[in-house]
Amino acid sequence: MSANKKLVAVAALTLVSGLAHAQSQMKIYGYLETGVGSYKAAGAQSAVTKVESGNMMTSFLGFAGSEDLGGGLKAEFALETFIGVDNGATVPNQAGQFFGRASWVGLSGSLGKLALGQYDNPLFIAGLSYNPFGSSMVFSPTMRQYYNLGSTSSSRAVNLVKADTAWVNAITYETPTMGGFSGTLQYAPKESASGKDSSSYSVGLAYNAGPLSLMGTYTDAGANVNASTATAAAYPTAFKAGSLNGSYDFGFLKAFAQYTSFKYGSNSQQTVANLTSVSKANSYQLGVSAPVTASGTIMASYGQAKYKALGDDATNKIFSVGYD
Template sequence: MHFSFEARLRPAAFAALLALAAGAAHAQSSVSIYGLVDMSAGQFQNAGEAKLKRVQSGNLSTSYLGFSGTEDLGGGLKATFALESFFLADTGGAGRFGPDVFWARASNVGIAGSFGSLRAGRASPPLFVSTLLFNPFGDSFGFSPSIRQWYNNAKGAGNAVFQTPLIGDSGWSNGVFYGTPKFGGLSANVAVTAGEGGVNKGPNYGANVLYFGGPFSATLAWQHVEANGPGGNNLTNFAGFDHQEAWQLGASYDFGMVKLFGQYGQITTDATLEVKTKNAQVGASVPVGAAGAVLASYGESKREGGVGRLNKTLTLGYDHNLSKRTDLYAIYMSDKLTGFDTGNTYAIGLRHKF
């Protein structure tokens, strides 16, 4: 005679078993909701532009909302996904700017295990990751000299002739992204994306190597770009565009009393007129007590080819942690560009992670 397993258990025992099963299933998969809201107020001025008194979103870190999760597939494998959208906290608008795509920060699905991680969709390219890791202001599009001189396409009145930002944006779409497991302090990342027609000539591909070993850290990153992204520079700005290549070296050393940063790299755009841009940055982070840090970064970006331009940006700041999730900051930035008046920015801000 057949007896179901449920029928052989008392109701209380069966309920307890169901609860345990639900707990086990929950332990095998998870979904997280997280994000960051960054607001600052003050005087904002790029080189060659008027002074603006404003309240702005996302200058130290771009405000965003994210959803991510994993599922245990067994055998040491897990499935992953990430959906992350930028937003403008000052207006409630979506994206980083008007025509931005909705899931601009990330939209990918993948698998991870002892072999590393493999994702498909939209994610940050390796060069962008290296750039934000080796300067004291991280991924700040508003204040970091490194991010501004490599990626920010809104640097002031001189941008039409200066054109330093990379083509391809700080996020790559239609891509496959592979990250190796860590070997001691060493790891690497590779990204390949499809051009998919239109004005895009072909694929993008890039890679980086990262080393974190005690107080010393370093990176080498490279990319080849033929396809546009929704942000950053546009390949149509270069008549006869064929491709763009960029490489970067970065390093940092933490002495305890101060952490030093350095970066050097080059962007070469192959077009009717070859445009070569050399970027360099030095920076420092000095702890103040248990909760604060003085931040300083100086960057130079020199454009060669056609109309030569030199951009010099100095940013000084103080960041104070009110908790593990909330910090206050004050910033001063001087932005200089050949042939244009100096821009001076003063701002105070509040950043909250959740």
């Protein structure tokens, strides 16, 4: 692609660089991972061996670009799709989108970054940043309980988060870092004339000072953050969630802790074990990671989710140990 190719950021109005000498940068990037695993489900006669992709982090391919507009302002975009290294297939997200990981355009500068389109949600960012297994949908207790991906079939395991990791139709603003503090504001208009639908918003506030890192989030999500029409119809008032997250790096060991509280609208309640109409849930995670070589780290994490219904509750527990 020509180095002078112009990038366009579309908002309520269209922004186009008028500088013929503006510098553009394009890149292709991604993450590829594959492995072999053997599994035996409870009650099964034999184990199943599989070649798999993306157990530690989902493999993906991305295309991104930026253009210097002058005065410290840049136009940017990103398109990212999940892929399966084990079979060469693209892997759609929960809504079946091809660019299911990210699809946005934006502007960034000294005042922060403004992005329009499908963009990572603050609750997801906090979830992956404060557990030793990151965004692993197989090994991270937090990710498995949030999204119930990579979990074995269980009546006591359901997705706590009633939306995907990145919100569609979103307006996202990231503040610059000031005194160790940074924030994210995300808003997704309902894009519907229906009175029962609602817009969605999510906020995140982080603080980083040397070995200490803290982040809190609050999310009020409606059906509009789910690109799937069927999913949107099922969850017209999806969920509310607040999370507190922290980590401290002692050098020889890094400790992680997370707590998230969920509340569900009447149409997004679900059945867990023998409970019906679960209206609330809480999840906890404690973890550690310790470097043992220049490139190797031992990790351990324990997560627990409690589901609350009328007069009863249920618990889902996950413990993971790994070496990366």
